[in-house]
Amino acid sequence: MNPVKPRPSILKIAPYLQGKSELDGIKNPIKLSSNESPLGPSPKAIEAYRQAALTLFRYPDGSQHDLKAAIATRFNLPEENLLCGNGSDEIIQMLIRAYIGEGDEIIISEHAFAMCRVHALAQGADVITAPEPNLVPDVDQILSRITDKTQMITIATPNNPVGRYMTKQELKRLHDNIPDHVLLLVDSAYADYVEVEDYDSGMELAQTQSNVVMTRTFSKLYGLSALRIGWVLADVEIIHILQRIRTPFNTNAPALAAACAAILDTDYENMIRKHNNEWLKKLTKDITDLGIEVIPSVANFILLHFKPSETHTADAACKFLLSKGIIPRPVGASGPDNCLRITIGLSEENKIVMRALTEFMETQ
Numbered sequence: 001m002n003p004v005k006p007r008p009s010i011l012k013i014a015p016y017l018q019g020k021s022e023l024d025g026i027k028n029p030i031k032l033s034s035n036e037s038p039l040g041p042s043p044k045a046i047e048a049y050r051q052a053a054l055t056l057f058r059y060p061d062g063s064q065h066d067l068k069a070a071i072a073t074r075f076n077l078p079e080e081n082l083l084c085g086n087g088s089d090e091i092i093q094m095l096i097r098a099y100i101g102e103g104d105e106i107i108i109s110e111h112a113f114a115m116c117r118v119h120a121l122a123q124g125a126d127v128i129t130a131p132e133p134n135l136v137p138d139v140d141q142i143l144s145r146i147t148d149k150t151q152m153i154t155i156a157t158p159n160n161p162v163g164r165y166m167t168k169q170e171l172k173r174l175h176d177n178i179p180d181h182v183l184l185l186v187d188s189a190y191a192d193y194v195e196v197e198d199y200d201s202g203m204e205l206a207q208t209q210s211n212v213v214m215t216r217t218f219s220k221l222y223g224l225s226a227l228r229i230g231w232v233l234a235d236v237e238i239i240h241i242l243q244r245i246r247t248p249f250n251t252n253a254p255a256l257a258a259a260c261a262a263i264l265d266t267d268y269e270n271m272i273r274k275h276n277n278e279w280l281k282k283l284t285k286d287i288t289d290l291g292i293e294v295i296p297s298v299a300n301f302i303l304l305h306f307k308p309s310e311t312h313t314a315d316a317a318c319k320f321l322l323s324k325g326i327i328p329r330p331v332g333a334s335g336p337d338n339c340l341r342i343t344i345g346l347s348e349e350n351k352i353v354m355r356a357l358t359e360f361m362e363t364q
C-alpha cells in the first residue's frame with residue numbers, strides 16, 4: 001500500500017473517458033465520437049502551423065498578443081477582456097481554481113461540460129447538479145438551488161450531449177436572478193455553429209455584466225482539437241485574477257499561430273458551417289423517418305433517442321455501428337436514457353451512417 005495519500009476530494013473523481021478512436025480489425029474507422037470537425041482546419045491555419053515549426057526553439061508569446069488581437073477583430077471585442085488557454089477546458093479549470101474552494105457550492109447544469117465537475121471536486125467544492133428536464137439548461141432548476149454557499153454556476157449552451165441552446169431571454173432571466181457575487185460561466189464551445197436568432201453565446205452578457213464569463217474553443221468548428229486552444233471573454237478584473245494562476249506559456253506557439261489564421265479565415269468558417277448545418281438538417285430528417293427520435297440540435301452532433309424496444313436499443317445500435325466501422329459516442333449516464341450521440345461527418349461518412357442505421361432498423 002502506498003503511504004502517500006491524495007486529498008480526499010480527488011478520490012471522488014472518476015477518470016475521464018475519451019471518445020473511442022480505434023476499432024480492432026478496421027483500418028480507417030469513421031470516428032464520430034468526439035465532435036471534431038471532419039473537414040479539418042483552414043489551409044491557412046495549417047500553413048501558419050508549418051511556418052511556426054521554423055522557430056520552435058523560441059518560447060511562445062506569453063502575452064498571446066496576436067491571437068487576442070485576431071479574436072478581438074473577428075468579434076469586435078476589447079483585447080483586454082480576452083485570455084487564451086490550452087483548450088477551453090484549461091480556462092474552465094482556471095476559473096474554478098480561482099473562484100471555488102473547499103466547502104463552496106457550484107451549481108452545474110446537468111448537460112454542462114463534464115470536466116466542470118472534475119475541476120470543482122478537485123477543489124473540494126460541493127457539486128450541485130441542476131436537472132435539465134427539457135434537455136436544456138433550466139433557469140428555475142438552477143435558481144432553486146442557490147444557497148449562501150453558491151459561488152459559481154456553469155451551463156453549456158448548446159449543451160452536450162444534447163445540442164440544444166438556451167434562448168437569449170432565458171439566459172438573461174438566469175443572470176437577472178442570481179446574486180452579483182455568483183459567477184456565471186457560459187460555456188459556448190459549439191456557438192460557432194449556431195444560426196438561430198434568439199441565441200446569445202454569452203457574448204452580449206459577458207461584455208456588460210461583471211459576473212458573467214463566456215468560454216469558446218478552436219477545437220470544434222475551427223478544426224484545431226489537437227492544438228488545444230480556447231479562450232474566455234470576461235471582465236478585466238477576472239482576467240487579471242486568471243493571469244495570476246496562468247502558467248506563462250500555457251498556449252504553445254504553433255497553436256497560437258494556427259488559431260490566429262483560422263479565426264480570420266471567415267470564408268472557410270462559413271463553408272464549414274454550411275456543410276455542418278445542411279447535414280444536420282438532412283440527417284435529422286432522414287433518421288427521424290427511420291423511426292428513431294432525433295433531439296433537435298444546433299451544434300455539430302445529434303443525439304439519437306431510441307424508443308423503448310427490446311431490440312432497437314441505443315446499446316444495440318452502438319454495437320451495430322461499430323461492426324460497420326462507425327464509432328458513435330454512447331452517452332451512458334451523462335445523457336438521457338437510451339441515447340447515442342453522433343458527430344456530423346464528411347458527406348460520404350454521413351451517407352454510410354444513414355445506410356447502417358437503415359439496415360439496423362430493418363434487420364435487427
Ligand SMILES: Cc1ncc(COP(=O)(O)O)c(C=O)c1O
Pocket residue numbers: 034035086087088089090112113156158159160187189190216217218219225228229230
Ligand atoms: C460543452 C463543451 N465544453 C467545453 C469543451 C472543451 O473543449 P476544448 O477543451 O477542446 O476547448 C467541450 C469538448 O468537447 C465541450 O463539449
